[in-house]
Amino acid sequence: MLTPDKLTALHALFGDRLSTQAHACEAHGRDESFYPPAPPDAVLMAESEQDVLGAVACCHAERIPLIPFGAGTSLEGQVLAVQGGLSLDLTRMNAILRVDAADLTVTVQPGVTREQLNAALRDQGLFFPIDPGANATLGGMASTRASGTNAVRYGTLRENVLALRAVLPPGQVVRAGSRAKKSSAGYDLARLLVGSEGTLGVITELTLKVHPLPEHVAAATVTFPTVNAAVQTTIALIQCGVPIARCELLDAHAIRAVNAHDHLDLPEAPLLLLEFHGSPLAVQEQIRTVQELATELGGTAFQWAETPEARTRLWRARHHAYWSVLQQHPGCRCLTTDVCVPISHLADCVNTALQEAEAAGLPYFLVGHVGDGNFHVGYLIDPQRAEQLATAEALSHRLVQHALRLEGTCTGEHGIGLHKQAYLLEEAGEAAVATMRAIKAALDPHGVMNPGKVFAA
Incomplete structure (x- = not known):
């Protein structure tokens, strides 16, 4: 106070x-x-x-x-x-401080948004690939170790931060990392701060990897008779080594909502939205492989989008899925959970989540960055009805428990925050959490940095 x-x-x-x-x-x-x-x-x-x-x-x-x-x-x-x-x-700290095109790096303040950065990079033939959907600030994305739709090819924030500056209690500036692509110098403080959710300090500058814009880009949508068929196709693509850039799953509930919100006419059935990067020849080869694998598993209604306008329309709809579903349920809030499991266990985890959601009778939707085993289930609840929140919490709890049994994680990209503190202990174990608490106590002895987050009281 x-x-x-x-x-x-x-x-x-x-x-x-x-x-x-x-x-x-x-x-x-x-x-x-x-x-x-x-x-x-x-x-x-x-x-x-x-x-x-x-x-x-x-x-x-x-x-x-x-x-x-x-x-x-x-x-x-x-x-x-x-x-x-x-x-x-930190949104006023929004300067792009340095672009090093030759080294494929950029240095920014934390209030720069991903869309702002990509707009500035486009004329130089570069882009920053981490795309969590929302036009989040890069400082916030680093703090929660964001990933999103491109992670299957380009990794998460963890792999794309080379260096940072941060202010730690009692009031000291720490510089961690460098513009070099690798280092063995001391403890990796940059990776400690990336994903710390503001509980250790405040990031004030980031040096990030950027990438050349692909020579050719194509997107595709493929409709399936069941979510399981879409997931099995994803598993086959990853295990065959197809270098897809994006592989997103939307269930029929999500498709219905984005059709209404973005004026699309996609078949209201489970759908994979894919994107391919590379030379025109390589992209065509990837597309053929995907079409063959998907057809074997019941995939139909293939649609290809190769113009920037057509691709943007599809990806904008995908990014709007969360808000599109909320618009279909006026007055509701969404309890969203995200888990990530080894790709071989993805079908088991997704199918179990859907069966339990159907049995519970709450409105729900599923979207996922399934190319890296990460998916989200959103349960729609009336905030005035305590029994609906209890049902959604129970469903989320069972989903996380199942993911942990499959040697996955309680959160692939959302972070721990307030909601998943108990699962951190279960996933990491007492010794690991005690070590995390010791680091927190050493860096923030008075506990003023974002208190109440990550660790249960």
Whole structure:
């Protein structure tokens, strides 16, 4: 809680960049999760690393909870101010500091969004591939170790961060990594901070890998009689080594919603949305292989999209799936879970999740980055009906438990946040979580950095 004296100290440091207005606090007290809003006591619009340094030092000294904030698109409650305190908004720190086309690297401030970065890179024949769907900030994406639709070919944020700068308590700037493609120098602090969900410090600069724009790109949609047939096709593609760039699954519920939202006419049946990158010859070879494998498993209604406009229309619809489904259910919130399993267990995990969702009777939808074994189930609930939330929580719990039994993870990309703290202990074990807690205590001894997240009380 920010006392008047603590607010006075913050105002002296930051002037009108600090706001206690209700509308500002409310806007920074919600994300895309099903949790009710939890606004901070104040919001600071940081404009430089010096601002971040001052905020971290003050919050450490005054024992003020500090919650880093980007675009607010997190799905597990990461930006909610559950203990009040200061929301540190980094969106004004949105400069692209350096593009090194020869080395295929770029250095950015944390408030740069992925769409902003790609717009700036396009004229140089480059792109940044990590695409979680939302136009999230790169600092937020790094903090949650985001991945998304291109991960099957290009990896996650973990593989694409070369270096970073971060401010840690009590108020010190740490530089981790370099622009070199590899290093064996000391502990890998960059990977420690990537995925830490703002609980260790605040990222103020990122050096990222970028990639040449592919010579040729083609997208395809393939419809299947069942979700299982689509998943089996995905498994076959991965095991055959087809170098697909994207492989996304949408069930019939998701297709119905995106058709309505984006004015498409896709068959209302399970669908794989795929993308291929490479030379025209290589892409054609990939397409032939996919068509043969999919046909053997019941795939039909093949549609190819090779113009940028046609591809963009399809991928925009995929990225809108979450909001499209919500639009079909006015007044509902979505409890979304994501798990990731070894590809050989994907069919088992997906089929079990769907059977249990059907039996429960709640509206739901399934989308997934199935090329890397990661999928999401969204359960639609009326926030005024406690029994629906209980049912959705039970379904999510059983799905996570099943994924863990299959040697998978409780979250492929959403992070732990508030929602999956108990599963972290189950997945990692007591010794590993104790080690994580020891790191947290060493770097943030007063526990001011995004308190209440990642670790259960």
